[in-house]
Amino acid sequence: MLHQDQGQLVQEVAAGGLPAPPSRYVLKEEARPTAGGVAVPELAFPTVDLQRLAEPGDVEEAAKLRSALDSWGLFAVTGHGVPEELLDGILDATREFFHRPAEEKLEYANRTDDGEFQPEGYGIDRVDTDEQVLDWCDRLYLTVQPEDKRQPRFWPPSLATLLHEYTLRSERVAKRVLRAMARALGFGEEFFLDKVGERGGTDARFTYYPPCPRPELVYGLKPHTDNSVVTVLLLDPDVGGLQVLKQDDDGERWVDVPVLRRHELLVVIGDEMEIMSNAAFRAPTHRVVTSNRERMSLVMFYQPEPHRDLQPAEELVDETRPAMYRKLKAKTFGDGFWDAFALGERTLDFLKVKIDNKDAVSSA
Numbered sequence: 001m002l003h004q005d006q007g008q009l010v011q012e013v014a015a016g017g018l019p020a021p022p023s024r025y026v027l028k029e030e031a032r033p034t035a036g037g038v039a040v041p042e043l044a045f046p047t048v049d050l051q052r053l054a055e056p057g058d059v060e061e062a063a064k065l066r067s068a069l070d071s072w073g074l075f076a077v078t079g080h081g082v083p084e085e086l087l088d089g090i091l092d093a094t095r096e097f098f099h100r101p102a103e104e105k106l107e108y109a110n111r112t113d114d115g116e117f118q119p120e121g122y123g124i125d126r127v128d129t130d131e132q133v134l135d136w137c138d139r140l141y142l143t144v145q146p147e148d149k150r151q152p153r154f155w156p157p158s159l160a161t162l163l164h165e166y167t168l169r170s171e172r173v174a175k176r177v178l179r180a181m182a183r184a185l186g187f188g189e190e191f192f193l194d195k196v197g198e199r200g201g202t203d204a205r206f207t208y209y210p211p212c213p214r215p216e217l218v219y220g221l222k223p224h225t226d227n228s229v230v231t232v233l234l235l236d237p238d239v240g241g242l243q244v245l246k247q248d249d250d251g252e253r254w255v256d257v258p259v260l261r262r263h264e265l266l267v268v269i270g271d272e273m274e275i276m277s278n279a280a281f282r283a284p285t286h287r288v289v290t291s292n293r294e295r296m297s298l299v300m301f302y303q304p305e306p307h308r309d310l311q312p313a314e315e316l317v318d319e320t321r322p323a324m325y326r327k328l329k330a331k332t333f334g335d336g337f338w339d340a341f342a343l344g345e346r347t348l349d350f351l352k353v354k355i356d357n358k359d360a361v362s363s364a
């Protein structure tokens, strides 16, 4: 059954010029991003040069990666090799798409032929209940890899060629990062890529955050960790809004991810990597806050082949560091993500993937 609010595009709500967002979007007081993120001096935000990282002898860049992974779980990348014209072109085409009239965009609506919700296509994320607080964004969600899993009916022709090209280029970015992460743990370069498999899945998410009349009342995108091994993000070059929950000695706090320099990309560690690495690398919780300006992003989620077992690598498990996650199929995890996301929960918690090691040890 399709929830009655499934068809309400946020862009149309925003265009209505209301003084405040309707109650469906308004967060409970304690969840509101009122306190705002703490801005970090730009220098403190980690940036890694992928070109340098590919040189096994460049210990300095490898150390930067390690520190970014340990303290943030996400980092900006330069030297990524994606042509600047392609990055500009796909952002322009994304803006052009979201600026089209609703009826044109709805040709790619996220519905089955029977009118039921399905994740691929254009619209809002899945609405399950009246209680669910809705995010202030519309999105176009597409499976891009493996190529034979693409559903062309959801692909706007104006984005298709650019997205195909960007898929190939950004996949190389993800692979280079995964190779460097394997090396960071002292493994061969293919350590993680072999676990992902040759036919790993990639989903693309184009998100449009309309201007919001009361940004302090809503989330652009609720707090979550990504359903991915790694995620590669192309962010709006003008407007910020992404925040990460950063742990430090004083506890945890929301920190602004700065607007990146033009043509930089962002890499975020996802849940599947946290599981595979037995938490050597942790997936950061992040969210998006809105403003009175529109904002866009294009996000690529790299996932393992669906039939693969997802579990802590045996090389990273021993008596001092027992397995922290139980084994499950990559597909089970991926499917569970959507159920968890609608509830605002982490998939790891929703599917009870974490192992309570105190029990495991005492019952052994």
Ligand SMILES: O=C(O)CCC(=O)C(=O)O
Residues within 6 Å of the ligand: 205, 207, 221, 226, 233, 235, 241, 242, 286, 287, 288, 296, 297, 299
């Ligand atoms: O729009 C952004 O900055 C981030 C989006 C995001 O976190 C996601 O799509 O998973």
Ligand SMILES: [Fe+2]
Residues within 6 Å of the ligand: 224, 225, 226, 286
């Ligand atoms: Fe995300």
